[in-house]
Amino acid sequence: MLDDGAELVANLRREVDPYEVYRDAKLAWKLSRAQLAVLRELCAWREVQARARNLPRNRIIREHSLWPLAKTQPDNLGALARIEDMHPRTVRHDGEFLLELIQTAANVPAAEWPPALPEPLPIDAAGSIKHLRAIGQQYAEQLDMTPELMLRKKTLEALLKSGYPDGPYQLPDSLRGWRRELMGQALLDSLASSGEQS
Structure with missing residues (x-):
C-alpha cells in the first residue's frame, strides 16, 4: 500500500x-x-x-x-x-x-500530423470489463479493501485492448507493483479461458 x-x-x-x-x-x-x-x-x-x-x-x-x-x-x-x-x-x-x-x-x-487514434473497445467488450472487475472485487474483499481502489477502468481497458478480441493479452504497465503480483495472472487466465469458450 x-x-x-x-x-x-x-x-x-x-x-x-x-x-x-x-x-x-x-x-x-x-x-x-x-x-x-x-x-x-x-x-x-x-x-x-x-x-x-x-x-x-x-x-x-x-x-x-x-x-x-x-x-x-x-x-x-x-x-x-x-x-x-x-x-x-x-x-x-x-x-x-x-x-x-x-x-x-x-x-x-x-x-x-499526429497518428490516427485507435477506436475504443466495442460495446460487447463491456462484459469482459465487468468480468475482470469482478476478479478485482474478489481480491479487494480478501484484503478488506474498497473495490474501486483495486483496479482502475483504464487499466482494464488497456489490458483488453492489448489483444481484443482473441488474444493473446498482455498486462499493461499501469498494472504494477503488488496488484500485478497479486492478480495479474488471474486476469490473464480469465481472458484466456473466456477466449477458449467463444
Missing part, C-alpha cells in the same frame, strides 16, 4: 504534457489526422491556459466544444459562436486567438 501512496505523490508531481492531452478527448478517434492536429493544439492551449489562469479546463473551453471545433474548424467569430456548447465568454475573451490557432494548426504539414 505504501507503493500506492508513493505513486499518487509521483503522479501529482508529474506534469502532463499538454500536447498529449488530445488523446483523451471524447470522440478524438473519429477525427482525421489533419483534424487531430487541430485538436492537439486546442487541447494543449486549453491545458496551458487552465494552469496559467488557475481555472478548470471547462472554463477555458468546454470539453464538448473541442471535437466540433477540430471537426468543422470555424474561420469567423459567428461560426465559432455556433459551435456546440461554446460559451459566449470564450468567444468574447479568446475567440480571435482560437480562430488563429485553428488556422495555424490546420496548415501544419502532413508529416507533423
Whole structure:
C-alpha cells in the first residue's frame, strides 16, 4: 500500500504534457489526422491556459466544444459562436486567438500530423470489463479493501485492448507493483479461458 501512496505523490508531481492531452478527448478517434492536429493544439492551449489562469479546463473551453471545433474548424467569430456548447465568454475573451490557432494548426504539414487514434473497445467488450472487475472485487474483499481502489477502468481497458478480441493479452504497465503480483495472472487466465469458450 505504501507503493500506492508513493505513486499518487509521483503522479501529482508529474506534469502532463499538454500536447498529449488530445488523446483523451471524447470522440478524438473519429477525427482525421489533419483534424487531430487541430485538436492537439486546442487541447494543449486549453491545458496551458487552465494552469496559467488557475481555472478548470471547462472554463477555458468546454470539453464538448473541442471535437466540433477540430471537426468543422470555424474561420469567423459567428461560426465559432455556433459551435456546440461554446460559451459566449470564450468567444468574447479568446475567440480571435482560437480562430488563429485553428488556422495555424490546420496548415501544419502532413508529416507533423499526429497518428490516427485507435477506436475504443466495442460495446460487447463491456462484459469482459465487468468480468475482470469482478476478479478485482474478489481480491479487494480478501484484503478488506474498497473495490474501486483495486483496479482502475483504464487499466482494464488497456489490458483488453492489448489483444481484443482473441488474444493473446498482455498486462499493461499501469498494472504494477503488488496488484500485478497479486492478480495479474488471474486476469490473464480469465481472458484466456473466456477466449477458449467463444
